[in-house]
Amino acid sequence: MCPSPDIEDSKRGYVIPIGGADKYTDNQQVLTRLCELCGDREGRIAILMVAEHQSEIVELYQSSLKRCGATRVDGFSIVNREEGNQDELLESISAYDGIIITGGNPLMVSTTLGGTAIAKLIRRMNADGVHIAGTVGGAALMSEHMIAAGEAGAIPRQNGVTLAPGLGLTNNYIIDHNFRQRDRLGRLLTALSYNPFVTGIGLDENTAAFIADDGEMEVIGSGAITVIDPGNLQYSSMGSACSGDPISLYGLQLHILTHGARYHPITGAALNVGRYM
Amino acid sequence: MCPSPDIEDSKRGYVIPIGGADKYTDNQQVLTRLCELCGDREGRIAILMVAEHQSEIVELYQSSLKRCGATRVDGFSIVNREEGNQDELLESISAYDGIIITGGNPLMVSTTLGGTAIAKLIRRMNADGVHIAGTVGGAALMSEHMIAAGEAGAIPRQNGVTLAPGLGLTNNYIIDHNFRQRDRLGRLLTALSYNPFVTGIGLDENTAAFIADDGEMEVIGSGAITVIDPGNLQYSSMGSACSGDPISLYGLQLHILTHGARYHPITGAALNVGRYM
Structure with missing residues (x-):
């Protein structure tokens, strides 16, 4: 998607995948920037817990985000598909200036x-200027083609990744999270090799x-973002490999970007090759 | 994608996934309809063999399509990514009114x-009125989320399908081919269960x-199209299942459509629930 x-007359909100964190308090740079952006409206942020409900998550976000300038922080949870179609929840969520999806x-x-009324609402709210962040499973969900699971390790392998349709807030990037901490270069390369038209982060x-x-x-935060641009890929052995085989890929471009760096994919159907600060 | x-001022061409066939001559209904559509322009059809080159494929298509009214049928092959970026090929392909992608x-x-100049050209030509057909691998490729591989059988299973990004000529459908002949209901259900926002065919x-x-x-042809609409899916156990587990899915809608029947997904972000003749 x-x-x-x-x-018309609306500027699309930011899409903000977050790479996960052990402690929410370590995420101050990210949360501060999110609060600045939401402060351009009324600074109200919703924490949307999907397929989980942990009140301590909300409390941690409430204290962190309020320190960073949020005017209001509330938690909501969606444990099953039925809850994702409830009018009351839709009405509540539509009042926020930013949403953080956890899961x-x-x-x-x-x-x-997927396919619920709340999913459609979030997509429309983003088009209407609301900033949508997501961490871990919520980060993966942001993209059109979502990395759902995969093997650890640096080498791309046939069948080394499970892709699934995401929420499609961005179709410029395939997103992976907890990246260097869980040694995920191989599965991101595998995902890109299937159809080398999109940038991997x-x-x-x-x-x-x-x-x-x-x-x-x-890029905002204390770690880095690994950018892989397959726009000039000359050769991939993915199509002819057997399950589990390591894959040859010739001609990828790699950037490691840290706090403050930017990357710009070319606009258009195939979004690759960027400006690199 | x-x-x-x-x-502007162009009507998008048809997107025509074909479920495969043992003999091209058995596909007369499909080829006749394709020739009728291309005949609204000048009736020129290109056969684009991707990752294969078999002159007998071109000869079979030439004799069948010319019987059906095509004015010109030529074969092209792209064996590697470099060939997909050659100016000469791009210029040749851009002169046709219909393209059949085989593979x-x-x-x-x-x-x-994926990501080559010819892929971008095909996408633009379709937006500009050229009809794009594809058979087997070329049929799978038509969709945004492509079924790349999977297990045979009627039961959906965790990890029972490999999805990859396709060419994105349609984002209304996830497409599977050789469907009842190769017992593929389970893998189509698995693909839909990952994110139930799109219709499976x-x-x-x-x-x-x-x-x-x-x-x-x-629907055109001698077999059927199985349509699975997960728009009202109430429950899926996919998120909590282990690899290989059978998956529970409650509330899918199923249609079996034969020659002449139509299906219309609702336009909008989530394209489900159709008119059913």
């Missing part, structure tokens, strides 16, 4: 949220990509 | 074609979906 169509397993998040913990309406990404 | 943006293994097709051999610019699909 590509992003929801433009809304561990990407497939738990996508199977609970691997987000370290406590690090987020702030993706603007034109696709430009800014 | 979603379809290439609209071109067996979907991942061979997507890794050879399983194409029998010698059967094609003629997908119009508004998403409406017409």
